[in-house]
Amino acid sequence: MSQEVQSMFDSIAGRYDCANDLLSFGIHRLWRRAAIRRAGISTGQTVVDLCSGTGDLAFAAARAVGPGGTVIGIDFVHRMLVLADRKRNASSFTRGVYFCQGDALQLPVPSNFADVVTVSFGIRNVDDPVAGVREMLRVVRPGGTIMVLEFGQPQAFGFGQAYHLYSRYVMPIVGKIVTGNRHAYEYLPETSRRFPAGDAFVSLCRDAGCIHVQDIPLLSGVAHIYLGRKPA
Numbered sequence: 001m002s003q004e005v006q007s008m009f010d011s012i013a014g015r016y017d018c019a020n021d022l023l024s025f026g027i028h029r030l031w032r033r034a035a036i037r038r039a040g041i042s043t044g045q046t047v048v049d050l051c052s053g054t055g056d057l058a059f060a061a062a063r064a065v066g067p068g069g070t071v072i073g074i075d076f077v078h079r080m081l082v083l084a085d086r087k088r089n090a091s092s093f094t095r096g097v098y099f100c101q102g103d104a105l106q107l108p109v110p111s112n113f114a115d116v117v118t119v120s121f122g123i124r125n126v127d128d129p130v131a132g133v134r135e136m137l138r139v140v141r142p143g144g145t146i147m148v149l150e151f152g153q154p155q156a157f158g159f160g161q162a163y164h165l166y167s168r169y170v171m172p173i174v175g176k177i178v179t180g181n182r183h184a185y186e187y188l189p190e191t192s193r194r195f196p197a198g199d200a201f202v203s204l205c206r207d208a209g210c211i212h213v214q215d216i217p218l219l220s221g222v223a224h225i226y227l228g229r230k231p232a
């Protein structure tokens, strides 16, 4: 399974950012900023961002930690990291940002290493999300925060149905035009529909060992910010 996911992301890496902007009408940028703010990341901290892709959340975290902090972005697709590196070299907010290749279920980082561990739109692609959250908890220090930004299923009458039609029929067409890979943009909304969002993910985080778990729905539940802490 993860081999398939890896080659799918490898095939769309070059056009991934463009597809994100078009399909979310740019809203994903606001969500990332809100997620970093809610995670309470502050200057000088160390952040690990898994499933980092082309690095947008890692760069948002880098602004929050400032020049004295460190952000490590980890992804298992090399081509995504090459693009993230390119962005890093073109930006001024990138001191202390590093990217490395690795699996979210076996992060190449010591235990209790980070103040905050983040993931955006990645946990639903991991084979075992409970194991993914456990691995985040291994890497964060006692008392530290984990933050997950992930798609959900909006329930509001009318909007929920409209979003369902959009993700089922419009996304694959736009994804095919932008990236050439229709299957990827059928797979991605399908994994969002199947993902245990809201209360189900809150329970999953608790089962994995998180305390003080919070769920902050965005845009009627199209996405959610989940926050949790590792016991001190």
Ligand SMILES: C[S@@+](CC[C@H](N)C(=O)[O-])C[C@H]1O[C@@H](n2cnc3c(N)ncnc32)[C@H](O)[C@@H]1O
Pocket: 002, 005, 006, 009, 050, 051, 052, 053, 054, 055, 056, 057, 074, 075, 076, 077, 080, 102, 103, 104, 105, 119, 120, 121, 122, 125, 126, 127
């Ligand atoms: C939908 S993209 C999200 C990228 C980025 N976090 C963002 O917000 O745009 C999912 C990313 O997760 C990565 N990924 C999926 N499963 C992974 C795993 N088991 N280990 C590491 N990276 C993984 C993919 O390569 C891809 O770059």
